[in-house]
Amino acid sequence: MDLKEKLTILADSAKYDASCSSSGSNRKSNGIGNTAVAGICHSFSADGRCISLLKILLTNCCIYDCKYCLNRRTNNIKRATFTSLEICSITMNFYRRNYIEGLFISSGIIKSPDYTMNLIIDAISLLRNKYHFGGYIHAKAIPGASDVLIKKLGLLVDRLSANVELPTEEGLKLLAPNKESDKVDKIMNYVNKNKSNKFVPAGQSTQMIIGATSENDLDIMTKSSKLYENHKLKRVFYSAYIPVNKDNLLPTLDKPPLLREHRLYQADWLLRYYNFKVDEILDKDNPNFNLLLDPKANWALKHLEEFPKEINTCSYLDLLKIPGIGVTSAKRIISSRKYFTIDFKDLKKMGIVLKRAKYFITCNKKYFTSENMFNKKIIERNLILEETIEKNTNIEQLTLFK
Amino acid sequence: MKKSNYIFLYNNEFIDLLNLIKLLIKKRIIPLNIKNDKYQANLFEETLKLDYEQDDNIINEIIKASSKEVFNTIYKIFLSNKDDKEIIIYYFLLQSFKYKNKIFYMRNLCGVNEALKITKYVEHETHKFKGFLRFKELKGNILYAEIEPENNILFFVSKHFQRRLKNEYWIIEDKKRNLLSIYDKNKFFLTSTENFTLMQKELSECEEDVLELWKSFYKTIAIKERTNERCRMNFMPKKYWKYIIEMSDEIEKNS
Numbered sequence: 001m002d003l004k005e006k007l008t009i010l011a012d013s014a015k016y017d018a019s020c021s022s023s024g025s026n027r028k029s030n031g032i033g034n035t036a037v038a039g040i041c042h043s044f045s046a047d048g049r050c051i052s053l054l055k056i057l058l059t060n061c062c063i064y065d066c067k068y069c070l071n072r073r074t075n076n077i078k079r080a081t082f083t084s085l086e087i088c089s090i091t092m093n094f095y096r097r098n099y100i101e102g103l104f105i106s107s108g109i110i111k112s113p114d115y116t117m118n119l120i121i122d123a124i125s126l127l128r129n130k131y132h133f134g135g136y137i138h139a140k141a142i143p144g145a146s147d148v149l150i151k152k153l154g155l156l157v158d159r160l161s162a163n164v165e166l167p168t169e170e171g172l173k174l175l176a177p178n179k180e181s182d183k184v185d186k187i188m189n190y191v192n193k194n195k196s197n198k199f200v201p202a203g204q205s206t207q208m209i210i211g212a213t214s215e216n217d218l219d220i221m222t223k224s225s226k227l228y229e230n231h232k233l234k235r236v237f238y239s240a241y242i243p244v245n246k247d248n249l250l251p252t253l254d255k256p257p258l259l260r261e262h263r264l265y266q267a268d269w270l271l272r273y274y275n276f277k278v279d280e281i282l283d284k285d286n287p288n289f290n291l292l293l294d295p296k297a298n299w300a301l302k303h304l305e306e307f308p309k310e311i312n313t314c315s316y317l318d319l320l321k322i323p324g325i326g327v328t329s330a331k332r333i334i335s336s337r338k339y340f341t342i343d344f345k346d347l348k349k350m351g352i353v354l355k356r357a358k359y360f361i362t363c364n365k366k367y368f369t370s371e372n373m374f375n376k377k378i379i380e381r382n383l384i385l386e387e388t389i390e391k392n393t394n395i396e397q398l399t400l401f402k
Numbered sequence: 403m404k405k406s407n408y409i410f411l412y413n414n415e416f417i418d419l420l421n422l423i424k425l426l427i428k429k430r431i432i433p434l435n436i437k438n439d440k441y442q443a444n445l446f447e448e449t450l451k452l453d454y455e456q457d458d459n460i461i462n463e464i465i466k467a468s469s470k471e472v473f474n475t476i477y478k479i480f481l482s483n484k485d486d487k488e489i490i491i492y493y494f495l496l497q498s499f500k501y502k503n504k505i506f507y508m509r510n511l512c513g514v515n516e517a518l519k520i521t522k523y524v525e526h527e528t529h530k531f532k533g534f535l536r537f538k539e540l541k542g543n544i545l546y547a548e549i550e551p552e553n554n555i556l557f558f559v560s561k562h563f564q565r566r567l568k569n570e571y572w573i574i575e576d577k578k579r580n581l582l583s584i585y586d587k588n589k590f591f592l593t594s595t596e597n598f599t600l601m602q603k604e605l606s607e608c609e610e611d612v613l614e615l616w617k618s619f620y621k622t623i624a625i626k627e628r629t630n631e632r633c634r635m636n637f638m639p640k641k642y643w644k645y646i647i648e649m650s651d652e653i654e655k656n657s
Binding site: 003004007008011012015016028031032033034036038040041042043044045046047048049050051052054055090093094096097098099101240242255256258332335336338339340342346349350351 | 534631
């Protein structure tokens with residue numbers, strides 16, 4: 001099998017992992033390469049996702065039989081395995097030409113978790129120590145591998161992660177009977193405890209498949225929130241389920257639930273940067289996100305008594321609660337209002353998008369239009385209208401994929 | 403300060419512009435506009451060339467009177483492709499002498515928002531090119547890249563690759579401005595294509611194979627069920643495709 005065919009097989013098998021980030025590390029080396037704290041996107045594929053890393057599997061051979069996975073044991077597909085040398089050669093050739101920011105390597109399980117981990121470690125140590133590669137490396141830890149190996153790998157890479165795959169234990173039992181969630185937990189624990197400038201400097205992330213099992217958004221967000229709290233994860237990635245196998249246990253979908261995935265990302269942002277708690281945005285009576293409205297706008301409409309907020313006086317945390325105001329805008333408002341009183345005209349000059357925000361604020365005690373327009377029904381209708389226009393003209397999902 | 407109806411001319415160089423602005427502020431003149439001396443004035447416009455100093459020390463003077471951040475900002479504006487960049491620099495400098503670094507928060511002042519927006523635009527494009535730039539390996543182990551950015555970001559991009567590919571010989575050519583950045587494993591220097599001709603651009607032996615490998619990776623990694631042309635275009639506008647080698651097939655397909 002030639003290298004091109006191998007790469008095609010092993011990239012094809014790796015593409016369902018959503019993680020693409022190359023950020024959070026500040027590595028310098030004497031050899032080739034460094035990393036950029038902010039991360040760099042090198043290209044965008046036809047699905048609009050960023051290509052930052054050479055995303056491949058070491059092998060797509062696997063002893064497991066997870067129902068949702070293309071590489072499951074019982075699938076009759078072409079199998080391939082990279083040698084360490086091949087991985088190094090492709091990575092170096094791509095990196096020198098500035099095609100990529102680094103390597104993202106995962107693997108099917110051959111023989112045993114430890115055996116597979118050793119293969120990954122071999123490839124990456126060759127890359128780091130013989131080729132003096134100083135670019136970004138994200139490796140997947142194999143659940144069930146021993147601590148010694150996790151330590152060894154963690155010292156070589158920027159990011160090490162293990163995928164939760166399914167948000168609940170029941171889901172896992174149903175679709176991935178060979179995987180146990182406590183093994184993933186164990187890795188996350190170990191990485192979190194030992195994280196340093198030398199060991200997994202860019203932290204860990206994980207991924208959940210959305211829509212393959214019956215969990216609702218509340219289950220998913222609760223899981224995420226726990227992961228952020230207990231293991232200090234940098235990111236949880238959500239991956240809309242795409243049917244690659246036929247199985248009675250799997251749902252049949254016309255289209256992957258992309259909008260739902262988008263809402264989960266928006267909510268994920270609210271948890272990490274906007275100081276929201278899961279029970280503020282979802283509850284037992286409303287366990288799923290409103291597909292018509294983004295989670296923050298949805299929350300704001302339910303708590304209209306907290307609005308409108310006065311731009312010139314309300315706190316930073318209050319600014320963050322305003323739909324349409326992000327971290328950059330909130331910071332800009334805080335630092336500007338020290339020097340002058342802000343009115344609507346100034347907000348525009350400051351580059352703050354008012355499309356959603358205008359319904360929820362006052363500037364110098366003035367509302368943007370007549371005050372009797374501050375009414376739940378009117379605002380809701382306008383917001384949904386804006387969102388529909390936006391969706392039809394552009395961006396939709398993935399703008400959060402950085 | 404008094405308003406003038408003249409368009410003041412400077413000698414195309416950043417240092418010249420700064421010296422001219424210094425003189426204008428000293429004479430308390432608010433110019434109608436400032437343009438480089440290649441500017442073609444129309445019938446109703448009057449241009450004026452002042453006899454300003456040619457003082458390199460102006461950079462230090464400006465940093466002292468405002469701040470390093472202000473200086474970096476106006477340099478980025480100067481490298482932008484905006485038509486009115488000179489007059490925007492004038493207003494931004496004038497006000498930053500008064501407000502120092504507070505200027506960055508005073509977007510309500512005349513021209514400040516405009517200036518900061520242009521800075522962002524230049525920084526943003528620099529960041530994009532750190533990713534979108536593609537090297538080809540030439541015979542003799544030299545990496546060569548062509549770019550056509552909107553703004554003159556060759557210097558900033560070169561700084562990035564000086565750190566990243568420090569043990570390589572590389573050359574980056576700005577095809578729009580006929581500029582070259584040449585790196586010799588130690589320092590890079592910028593020069594015009596008039597002063598330096600690339601004798602050969604023949605590709606190294608393995609180059610085609612690596613490119614083919616990359617193209618097939620690029621095609622494979624997209625998830626068919628998630629195809630989203632608009633989203634791709636948003637992040638990677640078509641104007642940049644020409645030199646993003648994995649897009650060459652797409653360009654053919656579209657034309």
